[in-house]
Amino acid sequence: MKKVLKSLALLLIISLLFSNIAFAKSDNGKQSLVALGDSIPFGYNLGQHNHHPAKSAYPYLIGNDSDLRVRNLGVPGWQTHQMLTALKTDQKYRQAVRHADYIVLNIGNNDLLQALRAAQAASNGNSLLFMQLLQQEIQKSNLFANVGGIIEVTRSLTDAPIVVYNVYNPFQLDDPLYTFGSAILPTINSRFKDLTTLYNSQYGNVLLADAYSAFGQNQSTYVLPGDIHPTVEGQIKLAEIGMDVLDLN
Template sequence: MKKIIYMLCFLFILQMVQPYSIYASSKQLVAIGDSIPYGYNLSKDNQYPSGKAFPYMVGEKAGLEVTNLGVPGLTSQELVAAVHENEVFRSTIRDADYVVLYIGGNDLLNLLKKHKGIKGIEMDEVAIVVRNLLFNVYSTVMELDKLTNGQILVYNIYNPYPEKGKSLSQPLHYINVQYSSLIELLSHFTEVKLVDAYQAFKGHPEYILENDVHPTVEGQIVLANIGLKEIKE
């Protein structure tokens, strides 16, 4: 199964890597993760990362060349495997001055899909998913730190279903508290910063596409702006 996932990931990346070079810059930004940095559903066919995805906006405003390695549907476990084993990922990341990471949404969405909604989900199941997610993010950041001297920007997880109210916002708040603690710990010995997508999207359902879980263009702009703030500080 691991080999199958690896091969699928590799085939995805061969098709999806889209360097962004409006600016003739020697500085590089590499985006990794799932469909959020990919800009899923902002174009008709989703064949390639959308030029409206937030990594490209960051690149345009900061004068950085961007390579988008986002893979729709990617989980945190699959990202760990790609960063450790996929040479497309590894060789691209080595040249990065900035690595932008958004991952974890599919870990949680897969649990919701399994139960066909939030009802019936036991806290023990949530705890296992959160534990694995945090460990995978830790493993990913540690490997990124080995590969590059660049700054690592880790986005936490916004609420994809704001209409669910407290039934989802409270668990997500807990998850992001743990996320924040992890990045704070890692920041003492790696070049990593947390980018708070959760707070930026809180109270703004208009940042999410209707009947979808992905950001609108406005939501992507917000993700770009909060990332730029961390780059400039």
Template sequence: MRVRNLAVPGWKTINLLNALNNDQKFIQAVSKADYITLNIGSNDLLKPIKDAFVASGGNLDAETIVINNSLETLVHLYPGLVVANAYEIGLNPLNNLIPGDIHPSLVGHKKLAQIGLEALGLD
């Protein structure tokens, strides 16, 4: 697969929406893509998961965390939309996150890639 990374550190949803509506580089890249992965706002999600893991003494399981269930509703509304449950990397922050940080480690990035491939049926 050819990958085109359009990430911009620090962007909020409004910045992405503006680029998708006004920036020709973004518009062309999205219109030509077979697959699009979108990740925005993860830092806001990973930090509470990491804090909960630490507070639990490492006994946190997926059932303890309530992730936005409306994502599943979107799958029914938009055919072809796939939700990859990437939040699970936060369940093992000692391996999947950079120590003292909320960003994925090399192991975490590999896990994210596998989650994405499985979600798209490309594993």
């Protein structure tokens, strides 16, 4: 009788063990989304502080709607060269990308802002000179070469879909810089389109999310006042276009 009881107890323990393992696998078996980029996927200025990514940032909104685990690796202030270096050398980034089922990438905004500030400072109000200097500063930043490098390194680590967000106009309509943004960003964004088209033809599943068109002239709704970062509504819009591109709706 004791042997029977011991056998039953052993079977019960084994049953519970496998049940817990199965539950753990089920719980952790969700597909994952990794967000790479700057303060936009981070959700800057949406929480009480900026110590951690905001849960209202678009990577988490995509994750909530599509039942995905989210790893948000957005870093406020980062430029393309920092993102590229991290993917080449930082095991945290490399391992996250290796295990991702979906990648969203939003980078280059700070490269453009730095180029803008440098051109403004050097042009002394001369609009023609400003545009010439801006083009030079953008070229010096290696923005598009770096974005291409980011896509290449990412694709070397995973075959997951990569969604690249282009640049929305961050200035309110009554800001003089809005006109500048409307003049320069279509050219900038055509380069993003060319890059994604090129790498999609080479590697497959390199996709473009058109934030510029999605925001349109709705900056009062989608951009924080006195800021350049998305509102919660703006983050929702970024999530929507990302999900559309990934066919997660």
